[in-house]
Amino acid sequence: MHAYHELVGADQVHGSLYGDPGVFAEEMRQIFTRGWVFVGHESEVAEPGQWVTRRIGREPMILVRDRSEALNVLANRCSHRGTALCWEHRGRDSSFQCTYHAWNFGLDGALRAVPYPAGFEKDHAELGLDRAGQVESYRGFVFANLDGSAGPLSGHLGVGGTDMIDRLCDLSPSDSITLGPNWLGHAVGSNWKMWPESDNDGYHLNWVHASMVSSAPDTYYQETVLGGETGNQSLAVDWGEGHVELDFRPSYRRELAWLGASRDKVPGYCAALEQARGVEAAGRLLWDGPPHGLIFPNLFLGELNIAIIEPVAPDRMVQWHTAVQLEGVDESFNRRLLRQSEAAMGPGAFIVPDDAVTAERMQLAMSGLGVHDAGVRRGWVDMSRGLGREERRADGRRAALISDETTNRGFWRQYRTVMAR
Amino acid sequence: MSGGPTQQVGEAERREIEAFVFHEARLADTSQYGEWEALVTEDMHYWVPAGPALGDPAAGLSYINDNRARLATRIRQLQTGKRHSQTPASPMCRAVTNVEARRAGDGSGGDGGDGGDGGGDEYVVTATQVVYELAVQSTARLQLWPGRVTYRLRRVDGMLRMAAKTVELVTASEPQPNLTFLL
Numbered sequence: 251m252h253a254y255h256e257l258v259g260a261d262q263v264h265g266s267l268y269g270d271p272g273v274f275a276e277e278m279r280q281i282f283t284r285g286w287v288f289v290g291h292e293s294e295v296a297e298p299g300q301w302v303t304r305r306i307g308r309e310p311m312i313l314v315r316d317r318s319e320a321l322n323v324l325a326n327r328c329s330h331r332g333t334a335l336c337w338e339h340r341g342r343d344s345s346f347q348c349t350y351h352a353w354n355f356g357l358d359g360a361l362r363a364v365p366y367p368a369g370f371e372k373d374h375a376e377l378g379l380d381r382a383g384q385v386e387s388y389r390g391f392v393f394a395n396l397d398g399s400a401g402p403l404s405g406h407l408g409v410g411g412t413d414m415i416d417r418l419c420d421l422s423p424s425d426s427i428t429l430g431p432n433w434l435g436h437a438v439g440s441n442w443k444m445w446p447e448s449d450n451d452g453y454h455l456n457w458v459h460a461s462m463v464s465s466a467p468d469t470y471y472q473e474t475v476l477g478g479e480t481g482n483q484s485l486a487v488d489w490g491e492g493h494v495e496l497d498f499r500p501s502y503r504r505e506l507a508w509l510g511a512s513r514d515k516v517p518g519y520c521a522a523l524e525q526a527r528g529v530e531a532a533g534r535l536l537w538d539g540p541p542h543g544l545i546f547p548n549l550f551l552g553e554l555n556i557a558i559i560e561p562v563a564p565d566r567m568v569q570w571h572t573a574v575q576l577e578g579v580d581e582s583f584n585r586r587l588l589r590q591s592e593a594a595m596g597p598g599a600f601i602v603p604d605d606a607v608t609a610e611r612m613q614l615a616m617s618g619l620g621v622h623d624a625g626v627r628r629g630w631v632d633m634s635r636g637l638g639r640e641e642r643r644a645d646g647r648r649a650a651l652i653s654d655e656t657t658n659r660g661f662w663r664q665y666r667t668v669m670a671r
Numbered sequence: 672m673s674g675g676p677t678q679q680v681g682e683a684e685r686r687e688i689e690a691f692v693f694h695e696a697r698l699a700d701t702s703q704y705g706e707w708e709a710l711v712t713e714d715m716h717y718w719v720p721a722g723p724a725l726g727d728p729a730a731g732l733s734y735i736n737d738n739r740a741r742l743a744t745r746i747r748q749l750q751t752g753k754r755h756s757q758t759p760a761s762p763m764c765r766a767v768t769n770v771e772a773r774r775a776g777d778g779s780g781g782d783g784g785d786g787g788d789g790g791g792d793e794y795v796v797t798a799t800q801v802v803y804e805l806a807v808q809s810t811a812r813l814q815l816w817p818g819r820v821t822y823r824l825r826r827v828d829g830m831l832r833m834a835a836k837t838v839e840l841v842t843a844s845e846p847q848p849n850l851t852f853l854l
């Protein structure tokens with residue numbers, strides 16, 4: 251194990267952490283195997299037999315609902331000789347049948363049948379699929395902890411994780427969201443940690459996204475993040491546990507700014523929300539909108555997008571995303587969310603590709619660094635902006651100006667804690 | 672694809688259509704954004720789906736799903752000179768082959784976007800395209816973009832114009848690197 255407390259400081263991080271293969275391997279264990287990670291949404295596997303493939307760290311997994319409606323997070327790896335059971339992104343089956351020697355597994359991962367059984371002395375019960383040690387949902391968001399040692403999900407989500415998920419789901423008149431019809435993957439030649447950073451960096455927007463701002467001037471970024479260092483009230487927030495947020499609420503100057511709309515554009519939605527929550531609460535929700543933040547380590551709630559940060563290699567990652575869809579609203583409203591998602595997220599959009607190229611440039615610049623450089627003062631990156639003006643708020647949040655690096659420090663503080671444990 | 676007798680195109684039309692497609696390819700390869708945009712109609716739909724180009728593009732999430740206004744934004748953004756993911760523009764060359772053309776008007780055009788019956792003035796053209804792109808902005812990797820292209824071309828004031836371009840990438844189901852050049 252590397253000496254992570256020496257590689258991550260309160261206001262700086264060593265560049266080798268973005269590219270060293272040994273660090274990457276230790277992250278897969280310390281963060282993705284020992285901790286809670288987001289795996290999917292219940293609506294993706296609404297019916298028994300529906301499954302989706304995911305990775306936990308680098309381990310291929312299947313999220314599947316079984317006949318008793320329970321959610322299982324199973325290794326996508328036959329327990330006989332290790333063949334993948336699913337090779338598409340999603341599907342629906344009554345069981346999993348291996349294509350090599352035709353072992354058959356139930357949707358709960360139990361071994362049900364093998365051909366020519368007389369040659370086996372082991373009990374079938376010993377030969378079920380490997381599975382995540384813990385699986386828990388919160389308001390439809392499914393999380394798993396591979397080694398089962400991470401304690402209850404509520405401890406991981408803490409105040410910040412539950413608050414952000416609540417604020418998103420509360421926007422749905424039915425109390426829960428569903429996901430868009432498909433996920434899109436954005437392949438980036440960077441370390442995965444550039445994404446928790448850049449997705450929640452309030453300092454870069456005027457520069458990385460200058461081309462978007464000047465060519466699509468009606469975006470709500472105008473009021474939330476532009477206007478100079480102190481020109482708006484948005485906050486960079488560290489909730490603890492590695493959960494961080496760019497809190498745009500204080501900057502919105504009108505209802506539904508986050509939707510680029512007004513009540514008369516989406517009357518059906520507003521009526522449904524008032525019906526569900528009452529006029530006053532609905533009014534507040536329409537002002538506040540959805541959160542923009544990270545649930546450590548791999549779930550990005552990007553307003554009305556959901557993204558999964560998937561590490562691939564020290565210098566490769568995929569950001570998967572889909573749009574949030576609300577239940578109990580008319581189709582045109584959800585279509586609006588799809589179009590908004592296409593504009594913002596993914597390889598062809600107006601915003602995120604410029605974050606991607608920036609992350610790749612960081613990777614390029616830090617690729618030559620090793621952990622041994624830390625001691626000779628080479629290759630440190632600074633993350634000190636606004637450290638001296640962070641405030642601890644009554645609700646426990648650490649907050650500073652939107653352009654301060656409070657969010658990035660919050661991610662790295664948790665990183666150091668879990669990597670050094 | 673060759674269609675019934677009423678949908679066949681003559682030799683001269685065919686040459687004209689191919690010349691248009693190759694011209695469009697050259698402008699895209701060389702990132703001549705304004706010249707490329709001059710080729711499109713006011714109802715242009717530029718579509719790169721995340722799978723086969725089936726069904727209504729509005730019902731899914733696509734890599735690119737630009738109506739005319741959004742395409743104008745895309746071009747404007749590229750023309751700012753600050754679109755980092757295309758600064759500098761990727762060196763590219765594309766091979767466009769297997770070009771087949773027929774007259775539209777049977778209601779089964781390659782792209783549902785315009786909904787019009789083009790009659791004698793509209794063509795549905797399919798081609799195979801492979802773009803070789805060097806990501807000089809960052810990784811310097813050579814990226815290959817093989818796919819099937821469907822154009823809807825329309826004659827406007829005597830000139831062919833592009834009313835739809837759909838690119839079904841062979842790799843559509845898998846994660847894509849930055850795709851901010853003109854595919």
Ligand code: FES
Binds near residue numbers: 328329333349351352
């Ligand atoms: S490897 Fe799966 S049945 Fe043999």
Ligand SMILES: [Fe+2]
Binds near residue numbers: 448455458
């Ligand atoms: Fe960004």
